[in-house]
Amino acid sequence: RDKLVMIRDRMGIKPFYYYRTPDGVLFGSEPKAILANPLARPRVTLDGLRELLVMIKTPGHAVWDGMREVEPGTVVTVDRSGLSTRVYWRLQTRPHEDDRDTTIATVRTLLDDIVRRQLVADVPRCTLLSGGLDSSAMTAIAARQLAEQGQTVRSFAVDFVGQTENFVADELRGTPDTPFVHDVARSSGTDHQDIVLDAEALADPAVREQVIRARDLPAGFGDMDASLLLLFRAIRQKSTVALSGESADEVFGGYLQFFDEDARSADTFPWLVRFGRHFGDDSDVLRTDLVKQLDLERYTADGYRTAVAGIERLAGESDFEFRMRQICHLHLTRFVRILLDRKDRMSMATGLEVRVPFCDHRLVEYVFNAPWALKSFDGREKSLLREAAKDVLPQSVYDRVKSPYPSTQDPRYARALQAQAKDLLARPSHRVFDLVDRDRVRKAAEREAPVSDQAARRGLERTLDLAQWLDLYAPELVLG
Structure with a gap:
């Protein structure tokens, strides 16, 4: 029919890009596939830099000039008459009629069905286990289902040398993962392995x-990107398919910003309030003149207004319930896509297929429309998930407070970043200094940087990532 039809899954689990040409499109799962064609220029404008530097995931935006991302739940058709777009699924507001017990039972029924479906594979399977509520519930349910078939689920967790013994609690992470991981492995009888990484591997320029x-x-996730890649690489030696607890925080309301009054009331994306408080922002390391050109504050404000404009309100819904609906919607349509993209890129780079049961659209639609009072009926995060999986969880995990994906606390990692930054400073003509402030990088590289100073460490990670990206992709930066 001389027609190309590009269809993306509902939640954006898998990436999909296209680039218009004079007589059609180039398309691929990743920008690198498109940029390999000489028709696609590796060009990034100020608008692309804005999207790169702010964690708001504008739908369709691909950073690279002229490139677009097929949006989740969307069909893009290209034929001789041109290009057309049709949305086949979107997250919609609907009344929730079920009471608490029915809702909890429905969540569990859905989870049982979803996990059973996603365990189907003719290759070795495993679960990613962090010791948090999400991955523990998923692993425990998978273990019970496979036990019925006389099989054992294999589980993997990431850890860092000395992290458990020398762990220092902070506002983000109150407990180390490993003790909880081992509780789940014991209670569910999994074939478990910890993948223990050291600072040298995490900071390795390669x-x-x-x-x-x-x-x-250059996404700027630093050691959390490196550890995920190394974790997936180690898992791939033994398994081909892994189930992940990703997106449960967005679905059930697990992040701290859901309960932070400043984040709830802010006229912006709630996660930016929390991140800014702990990590600062990229303006801390960018050149002052570039910061003014970018005007990230306005870009973020415009993106936020667009994001909340289409969220429907139920008749009779209170101001507070509607605000929490907005926050849930923003996480499910913006924030989760950042993490899903990260997960997919790291896993595909190592040949590991990672499945995300909590992204099943049936579960997403059902829980999204449950009122916030029901999602947090016991005053805690992810109340519905906790109760739905209560019978398969060890008590320690049932009681555990949310802890984000782990980050190393080893001071040797920070010192390695400083040494690499000094090497970069010794190359004063490097293009990265068109973007970052040389003096700020020097101060961060030379200071006594305690591991708790996340903002200083993140500035070094962002600088080194940018430098590596410029070396690898040689993008044409249009800063005027």
Whole structure:
């Protein structure tokens, strides 16, 4: 029929890009596939830099000039008459009629069905286990289902040398993962392995290069990107398919910003309030003149207004319930896509297929429309999930407070970043100094940087990522 039909899954689990040409489109799962064609220029404008530097995931935006991302739940058709777009699914507001007990039972029924479906594979399977509520519930349910078939589920967790013994609690992470991981492994009888990483591996420039190649962009997640890549690489030696607890926080309301009054009331994306408080922002390391040109504050404000404009309100819904609906919607349509993209790039770069049961659209639709009072009926995060999986969880995990994906606390990692930044400073003509402030980088590289100073460490990670990206992709930066 001389027609190309590009269809993306509802939640954006898998990436999909296209680039218009004079007589059609180039398309691929990743920008690197498109940029390999000489018709696609590796060009990034100020608008692309804005999207790169602010964690708001504008739908359809691909950072690279002229490139677009097929949006989740969307069909893009290209034929001789041109290009057309049709949305086949979107997250919609509907009344929720079920009471608490029925809702909890429905969540469990859905989870049982979803996990059973996603365990189907003719290759070795495993679960990613962090010791948090999400991955523990998923692993425990998978273990019970496979036990019925006389099989044992294999589980993997990431850890860092000395992290459990020397862990220092902070506002983000109150407990180390490993003790909880082992509780789940014991109670569910999994064949478990900890993947223990050291600071040298996390800071290895070769690993940073592999991360940037996988992501096509300098995302600035630092050691959390490196550890995910190394974790997936180790898992791939024993399994081909892994189930992940990703997106449960967005579905059930697990992040701290859901309960932070400043984040709830802010006229912006709630996660930016929390991140800014703990990590600062990229303006801390960028050149002052570039910061003014970018005007990230306005870009973020415009993106936020667009994001909340289409969220429907139920008749009779209170102001507070509607605000929490907005926050849930923003996480499910913006924030989760950042993490899903990260997960997919790291896993595909190592040949590991990662499945995300909590992204099943049936579960997403059902829980999204449950009122916030029901999602947090016991005053805690993810109340519905906790109760739905209560019978398969060890008490320690049932009681555990949310802890984000782990980050190393080893001071040797920070010192390695400083040494690499000094090497970069010794190359004063490097293009990265068109973007970052040389003096700020020097101060961060030379200071006594305690591991708790996340903002200083993140500035170094962002600088080194940008430098690596410029070396690998040689993008044409249009800063005027």
